[in-house]
Amino acid sequence: MASTILLIAAFGLPSLIALLGAPPWMGFLLGAAFYILLILLTYQRLRDAPFSSGWIVLMIFSFNVGPAWNGIQLGFLLNLVPVIVAGIAPAKPEIERLAT
Numbered sequence: 328m329a330s331t332i333l334l335i336a337a338f339g340l341p342s343l344i345a346l347l348g349a350p351p352w353m354g355f356l357l358g359a360a361f362y363i364l365l366i367l368l369t370y371q372r373l374r375d376a377p378f379s380s381g382w383i384v385l386m387i388f389s390f391n392v393g394p395a396w397n398g399i400q401l402g403f404l405l406n407l408v409p410v411i412v413a414g415i416a417p418a419k420p421e422i423e424r425l426a427t
Contacts, residue, residue: 329368330365330368330369330410330413330414333361333362333364333365333368334365334407334410336357336358336361337358337359337361337362337365338358340354340357340358340361341354341355341357341358342354344357365386365410366383366386366387368413369382369383369386369409369410369413370383372413372414372416373409373412373413373416375418375419376413376416376417376418376419377416377419378412378413378416382408382409382412382413383409385405385406385408385409386406386409386410389402389403389406390402390403390405390406
């Protein structure tokens with residue numbers, strides 16, 4: 328739930344600020360702050376689950392591949408893979424309980 332809220336804030340606030348006519352740097356600062364929080368939350372969740380925290384690299388680097396729509400590349404979806412993996416991965420204690 329927190330990841331969804333952070334995703335909406337990280338990408339919705341800059342769009343809203345642009346619509347209101349504020350300077351673009353203000354939208355960047357607000358969006359970047361929420362995106363950094365999302366990266367930290369995803370990193371912590373991946374460490375709690377039995378997955379490598381190296382998945383975070385996909386959130387940090389941008390892959391501009393595929394077709395574009397209004398300046399958004401299809402490769403942007405690669406940035407969301409770690410969030411999805413962290414959201415569906417069971418925590419370590421739950422896996423250990425299932426193994427016994």
